[in-house]
Amino acid sequence: MQQLIWLFFLVILYSSCANQDFSPKPRGFHRIEFPDKEYIKMEEGCPFTFEIPIYTTLKTDDTKNAGKCWKNLAFPQFNATLHLSYFDIDEKSTFNKLIEDARTFAFKHTTKATSIDQKKIINTPNNIYGLEYYIQGNTASNYQFYVSDSTNHYLRGALYFNEKPNLDSIQPVLDFLKTDIEHLISTIRWK
DSSP: OHHHHHHHHHHHHHHHHOOOOEEEEEEEEOOOOOOOOOOOEEEESSSSEEEETTTOEEEOOOOOOOOOOEEEEEGGGTTTEEEEEEEESSSHHHHHHHHHHHHHHTTTTTTTEEEEEEEEEEEEGGTEEEEEEEEEEEESSSEEEEEOOSSSEEEEEEEEEESSHHHHHHHHHHHHHHHHHHHHHHTTTEE
């Protein structure tokens, strides 16, 4: 009788464990805390000014071929950097080459991009004109722009995340930073 009880107990134990359908937890992402939007004016001896978020760090680009007014706007909380390149326009051919370079840099991501949307930037009272490139997909840079007054000044920006491109995980941060960059563009003033 005791053996029958043990056999019954083992059958119940085996059947209770065998019917479990175990599956791993889906991969989750960390909760992202976004800071409040607050801006300060940037003036660093360049022929332009603009406002940047208080939670960023603006540094002069110290790479080998960097120009005098090339800046890197770091977003340390989001592991991202907006690279800004300024050029003086000395003649029409230079301006046309700079515009073509901006288009080439944006469309260099075509192989990984699912789409590239363009939006005109027009701020007539402050003499600011240009284009924004919003690049969809798992690309190295998802947002680029250039602005100019068409005669003297040209400023190009490209946002890069210091992570492997994965649009699903960076999309909320990208949307948040895009509003900061659009604010920066709207507050540009040429000197």
